[in-house]
Amino acid sequence: MTSESVSVGDVIRGLLREDLRHLHAYGAPQLDVPVQLNTNENPYAPSESLKKAIADAVANIAGTLNRYPDRDAVDLRKDLADYLGHGLTGQQLWAANGSNEIIQQLLQAFGGPARKALGFEPSYSMHPLISQVTGTVWIEGSRDADYGLSTAAEQVKAQQPDVTFITSPNNPTGTSVPLDIIERVYDAAPGLVVVDEAYAEFVRAGTPSALTLLPGRPRLVVTRTMSKAFAAAGTRLGYLAADPAVIDALLLVRLPYHLSTVTQAVARAAIAHRDEPLATVEALRQSRDGLVEWLRSSGLSVADSDANFVLFGVFGDRDAVWQGLLDRGVLIRNTGPTGWLRVTVGTPAENDAFTRALTEVCNL
Numbered sequence: 064m065t066s067e068s069v070s071v072g073d074v075i076r077g078l079l080r081e082d083l084r085h086l087h088a089y090g091a092p093q094l095d096v097p098v099q100l101n102t103n104e105n106p107y108a109p110s111e112s113l114k115k116a117i118a119d120a121v122a123n124i125a126g127t128l129n130r131y132p133d134r135d136a137v138d139l140r141k142d143l144a145d146y147l148g149h150g151l152t153g154q155q156l157w158a159a160n161g162s163n164e165i166i167q168q169l170l171q172a173f174g175g176p177a178r179k180a181l182g183f184e185p186s187y188s189m190h191p192l193i194s195q196v197t198g199t200v201w202i203e204g205s206r207d208a209d210y211g212l213s214t215a216a217e218q219v220k221a222q223q224p225d226v227t228f229i230t231s232p233n234n235p236t237g238t239s240v241p242l243d244i245i246e247r248v249y250d251a252a253p254g255l256v257v258v259d260e261a262y263a264e265f266v267r268a269g270t271p272s273a274l275t276l277l278p279g280r281p282r283l284v285v286t287r288t289m290s291k292a293f294a295a296a297g298t299r300l301g302y303l304a305a306d307p308a309v310i311d312a313l314l315l316v317r318l319p320y321h322l323s324t325v326t327q328a329v330a331r332a333a334i335a336h337r338d339e340p341l342a343t344v345e346a347l348r349q350s351r352d353g354l355v356e357w358l359r360s361s362g363l364s365v366a367d368s369d370a371n372f373v374l375f376g377v378f379g380d381r382d383a384v385w386q387g388l389l390d391r392g393v394l395i396r397n398t399g400p401t402g403w404l405r406v407t408v409g410t411p412a413e414n415d416a417f418t419r420a421l422t423e424v425c426n427l
């Protein structure tokens with residue numbers, strides 16, 4: 064190869080950390096189509112009154128923007144603790160720019176070179192990606208045929224990871240993990256156990272949160288987000304509940320002033336007015352159950368879902384089904400085990416558009 068034929072891209076790739084060269088950037092497509100059911104957001108936009116509350120909150124802090132934000136987000140953490148309940152206090156809460164940043168901080172502090180993180184696949188794709196970006200070795204744990212985790216504790220015992228991820232409800236399958244399995248994993252794990260509860264608000268009645276397991280378990284961390292049920296994905300606010308000692312450790316790796324004054328104010332306004340977005344959760348749950356029933360009655364396989372999305376299949380050519388839906392203006396997610404697709408629960412009109420398009424594409 065002559066020097067002239069070496070592209071800038073090749074040069075830069077040659078400079079890049081060797082362990083990152085094979086990775087692909089996270090890339091759920093952001094396409095401008097009428098029905099967007101691919102990233103598990105709440106489909107209901109803020110109402111006029113919520114928009115006003117958010118605008119007022121930003122107006123109130125606008126005059127302070129010459130100053131850095133509250134580095135420790137004390138008021139926001141207290142609000143989040145009040146929202147979660149379970150006797151939690153602000154000292155047990157930590158917040159960052161989306162739960163992705165929370166996961167990154169956890170891996171920066173507790174993972175890293177010569178350390179291992181383990182998750183049970185299929186699961187949220189950013190757990191392995193952030194692990195690798197932080198130099199943490201990723202170990203791909205496995206699931207039962209029905210996506211359960213009956214062998215999780217044994218896998219953890221065998222692998223001895225520094226950080227173990229359990230996603231409940233799991234993305235992309237939608238399945239919740241029973242608390243006794245989380246307890247067994249915790250007992251088997253030498254390090255941190257992170258239960259990613261991004262979709263916790265959507266669980267079916269009687270499904271408890273891992274928050275109930277926090278007392279007496281200082282290595283347990285429960286992560287949450289305002290991106291899903293709270294209808295605030297654009298705000299970028301994720302958080303965790305854990306022992307204050309875990310949060311002290313995160314202070315070593317977080318960037319100073321990581322959470323802007325604007326983010327903190329908007330998040331606090333959304334929490335104060337949470338009744339409105341959370342009122343949509345029950346409707347979304349019912350639509351989810353209706354969608355599961357419809358897909359099953361159409362002859363498709365569907366994973367049980369405690370989340371605001373549904374994994375369904377099994378298609379010989381899922382790419383063709385995904386494209387057929389997109390051609391009809393419906394964007395879903397081409398992810399999960401081979402042959403399966405994931406659809407986010409939308410408004411009734413969006414769900415109708417999805418079922419109509421799928422009926423056409425698959426001759427249901």
Ligand SMILES: Cc1ncc(COP(=O)(O)O)c(C=O)c1O
Binds near residue numbers: 187287301
């Ligand atoms: C399981 C899970 N965890 C975490 C996240 C990240 O959410 P955010 O960074 O918006 O808080 C997602 C987003 O889809 C997710 O599915």
